[in-house]
Amino acid sequence: MSHSSLPFPLLRRGLALVVASLFTAASAHGAERPALDVPYIKTPPAVVERMLELGRVGPDDYLIDLGSGDGRIPIAAAVKHGTRGLGVDLDPERTREATALAQEAGVADKLEFRTENLFDTDLSQASVITMYLFPEINLKLRPHLLALKPGTRIVAHAFHMDEWTPDHHEVVEGRDIFMWTIPAQIAGLWRVKAPGHRDFVMRIWQTLNDVRATAITLDEHSIPAMNVNVQGSHFRYTLNTAEGPLNFEGTVQGARMKGTGTAGEWTAERM
Ligand SMILES: C[S@@+](CC[C@H](N)C(=O)[O-])C[C@H]1O[C@@H](n2cnc3c(N)ncnc32)[C@H](O)[C@@H]1O
CATH class of the missing domain: 2.40.128.120 (Quinohemoprotein amine dehydrogenase alpha subunit, domain 2)
Structure with a gap:
């Protein structure tokens, strides 16, 4: 989902096809699947690692991954940095997968995975938020993110948040990563x-x-x-x-x- 390598309409068409194929696969197995705001695409391991470095995650942090897929971001944070956290995903299949992978990695006691719409998630405990979502979803989240504790880090893969200039932007394996620190509200x-x-x-x-x-x-x-x-x-x-x-x-x-x-x-x- 790198916006620097693909023209946007083409990207959206491509992702729409992925969503369509997800639904076809689901209906072939007769299972009810939720209507996702963003399709399931995994963040590559090198990008996950850099996202965690930019978020400066440590054992005292609480990381929430919004749309957590197979849980790879919270799981890597728990395994490598001892970070506790939460992953929420609208798709119960992803929640099951992430929970099993956290158990396999020996970090189930540090993590929770919930089937939940990310707009219903209580973010107030987070010191780090990670996300790999669409630009309009990032923008819809923006006021909720700005209400978080000053100093909370937001790390996004692929898309930024318009005129809210990030503290840091870099490209890893052709993927854009953005990092913001929540500012104190001092007006x-x-x-x-x-x-x-x-x-x-x-x-x-x-x-x-x-x-x-x-x-x-x-x-x-x-x-x-x-x-x-x-x-x-x-x-x-x-x-x-x-x-x-x-x-x-x-x-x-x-x-x-x-x-x-x-x-x-x-x-x-x-x-
Ligand atoms: C691009 S994937 C990112 C997965 C994972 N965070 C990663 O970086 O590898 C987006 C995920 O968001 C989930 N999702 C889409 N809409 C959602 C919503 N409204 N609430 C919660 N999860 C959602 C999808 O099921 C998918 O797993």
């Missing part, structure tokens, strides 16, 4: 206290992971923040003041920020 007004300075207000605008900000001082000066960056719950910016550049770097936790910078330790509270 709004914040009152900042920094030593040696009068309190000021930061006004922050945010669209996806694109953040702009302006400092408004009590004497109504406005200073645009430069080099603004949010990565998970980490936030930094620079203010060019009359005394020279002031760097601020810190972390966001709910309605508070704290960190260090040129002026020393600073804190901020949502107004």
